[in-house]
Amino acid sequence: MTLVKLNSFQDIKSEVLERITTRTWPPGELIPNEELLAVEFGCSRATVNRALRELSESGLLERKRKAGTRVVLNPVRKATLSISIIRDDIEKRGCTYGYVLLERAHIMPPLVLAKTWGVAAGRKMLHLKALHLSNSVPYAYEDRWINTEHIPRALEVDFSAHNANEWLVQNAPFTHGDIAFSAVNADARESEYLDVRERDAVFVMDRKTWHDQTPITTVRVLFAPGHRMHTTL
Amino acid sequence: MTLVKLNSFQDIKSEVLERITTRTWPPGELIPNEELLAVEFGCSRATVNRALRELSESGLLERKRKAGTRVVLNPVRKATLSISIIRDDIEKRGCTYGYVLLERAHIMPPLVLAKTWGVAAGRKMLHLKALHLSNSVPYAYEDRWINTEHIPRALEVDFSAHNANEWLVQNAPFTHGDIAFSAVNADARESEYLDVRERDAVFVMDRKTWHDQTPITTVRVLFAPGHRMHTTL
């Protein structure tokens, strides 16, 4: 056993990664414990711990107390994706951002929505439909509900001047949320708003947010055809 | 200043989160440095450091040496997605997984692909088209290229019996990759394979993987209509 000096947790991460990919430690195998690795790498256990912890967070290792650390058999790789602000997304490409409010109503939400989102049935909520433009061309269409029981101030805001999402992040922060992505065919109205043909495939993001237990807002965003969401492994 | 004893980095994370959401520390604001917070919370600096580091990794804080830590103005929230194995996905729902190889050819890839993926032009590669079934119903259709310059063994494998992805994770691990999600209208052939109508919206995943600089495989997966990719914030 060669005692190489690898002091940084980054070094150890890449060395362990190397051993996994070269199958020095094949899938399913139990690897030496932190103390042994610390001796081998010539560093402290805390350093080994951080390296292994991060690798387990990205889905390559599985750790259990007393049982030890093993290489995951079928690694379910974890990718982090940035849920960007639409305005930033557009401006990052050097385009001009535009925003148009299409509809606004203080009405009772459909029962299905109330159920899945956890708001009391029979209460009015703010319903907004809006369009995000990139250089005056439709970029995304959003259909949003805001819980005015919890954020009554939202009723006084002029959402034809203020982007709802941006107002909400400033005025009604959330503690956790829930996002789903899918593909749907644009219906008659949606295709008109997005200025595409009917039945064109659009990328959809459904997001619900809460502050502790209280629902804040739920939004469905339809992106114009060609939209791609990108990340690395 | 009340000196509360918050010893765990989890406690500190939620306390800091609380201060951000309640705007005790409003967006853009510089928060006290680690040393001060350690005193306030009655813990060590390392503990505060871990809490703040994790919050900055999830996009809520921005940290710079010497400059300090500040609350991000327009938080670009980061969500982690699990890129699951299709078989697991299907079996997790209690369905039976099935796999059918549709086409196999050792041919030269289109020039566009060679360019974007970084393989030498004019070299043959393995091209596979396959179908993933859930209870014998089409679930996803994949179109894959394998770099046989780097993995010549792939030419000898019977991919009508072995799922290509599963063979590759076992036999040709990658160090990094690149994933994009989008929505497209199924063309004539795709809709036939997936047993849906032409132009139906399908959710698409494009993935490229490398081992260091060497391309391993690139695959486009089309999921049957209704597919949703889910995560939490």
Place this chain on the structure above:
DNA sequence: ACTCTTATTATGTCTATACATAATACTAAT
């Protein structure tokens, strides 16, 4: 004014040590 050097500051990381905790194995009492 301008550049170069030096000091300062907050975060980034490492170490050694300690104790907590989950999972398991062993042991003694009934």
Place this chain on the structure above:
DNA sequence: ATTAGTATTATGTATAGACATAATAAGAGT
């Protein structure tokens, strides 16, 4: 034999102290 208690083990986390590093500010020299 079953159960309750105890020991063991590897990871999980906390602590105090140290030094590294990036970013900035202050000062010196031209």
